[in-house]
Amino acid sequence: MTASADDEPDILCSELVRIFVAKGIEVQALQGLGLRVDRGELVALVGASGSGKSTLLTILAGLDTPTAGAARVAGHDLIAMRGAERLRYRRESVGFIWQQTARNLLPYLSAEENIAFAHTVAGVVPRRRRAEVADGLLDLLRLGDLRARRPHELSGGQQQRVAIAVALANSPRVLLADEPTGELDEATSADVLATMEEVNRERGVTTLIVTHDPAVADHVDRTVRIRDGRTSTEVLRRTETDHTGQEVRVAEEFAVLDAVGRMQLPAEFTRTLGLRERVRLSLEPDHVAVRPGQRSANADVPVEGSDG
Ligand SMILES: Nc1ncnc2c1ncn2[C@@H]1O[C@H](COP(=O)(O)OP(=O)(O)OP(=O)(O)O)[C@@H](O)[C@H]1O
Structure with a gap:
């Protein structure tokens, strides 16, 4: 030991x-x-x-x-x-x-x-x-x-x-x-x-x-x-006190980012936006955007996949 x-x-x-x-x-x-x-x-x-x-x-x-x-x-x-x-x-x-x-x-x-x-x-x-x-x-x-x-x-x-x-x-x-x-x-x-x-x-x-x-x-x-x-x-x-003085439980969900920067997108996100194989990543001032890699039918409308 x-x-x-x-x-x-x-x-x-x-x-x-x-x-x-x-x-x-x-x-x-x-x-x-x-x-x-x-x-x-x-x-x-x-x-x-x-x-x-x-x-x-x-x-x-x-x-x-x-x-x-x-x-x-x-x-x-x-x-x-x-x-x-x-x-x-x-x-x-x-x-x-x-x-x-x-x-x-x-x-x-x-x-x-x-x-x-x-x-x-x-x-x-x-x-x-x-x-x-x-x-x-x-x-x-x-x-x-x-x-x-x-x-x-x-x-x-x-x-x-x-x-x-x-x-x-x-x-x-x-x-x-x-x-x-x-x-x-x-x-x-x-x-x-x-x-x-x-x-x-x-x-x-x-x-x-x-x-x-x-x-x-x-x-x-x-x-x-x-x-x-x-x-x-x-x-x-965590437990917080709301504006009326009542104690309330607050839950927040986070994606886990591993030591080499990998994370899993929720299945619901990938399904909804048809994300598969390749995605486009871009670094925005306060978040990372994930967009479908394949051309969308309406290429003028970028689809934002994640806001951090
Ligand atoms: N001894 C084993 N030989 C071959 N495959 C195994 C063995 N033990 C687990 N697996 C496989 O590894 C994967 C994970 O199994 P595990 O039992 O850890 O899942 P689990 O999340 O605990 O599932 P459950 O909630 O049903 O108990 C499964 O695909 C399972 O079939």
């Missing part, structure tokens, strides 16, 4: 590529993806099915390695990391929550025993402190009364709350969740997302949630969208 400077982001990916070869056919699941998540941030990662979200999360979890590019998480270089460090990274630096509630917990152990098992496997928390750490987590996740129940005696939402406690057992710097509300109904999903928000606030654990759940917008300040294996847009949200 390399010691990380205090201002180093907890997740930093650049030009990440992951190519799978299945039956002789190459699939580029990640195509030069960049992502930065600062310490203590709570970020949602969204994108259509097949856009590369799970591929990215599996790499960040230390379970797969990219074909090319750079990725650092919690001070670890995920590309250079080998056997023993990789194992230690998975046990100490990251916690995971999977969509399938059953995948997160051992079915024959109670909530409390599942946390104790995570402690035993990793051996990070000293024995004398384990009971106290488990009590703190059961309190934080509102599981005090349910500590002796086994997974099948808990609702889906309660199981995911135990899963969060288990993921936090070894005080990881980074929490990764792959569709944590995918098997839950709307009300339970909102409860699990609110719990993750609270855990992030209380413990300061850097959290990345991959989700299709639109309700996530109510719980995170930043949503990153992946399209075709690249980060395409980000939505930033």
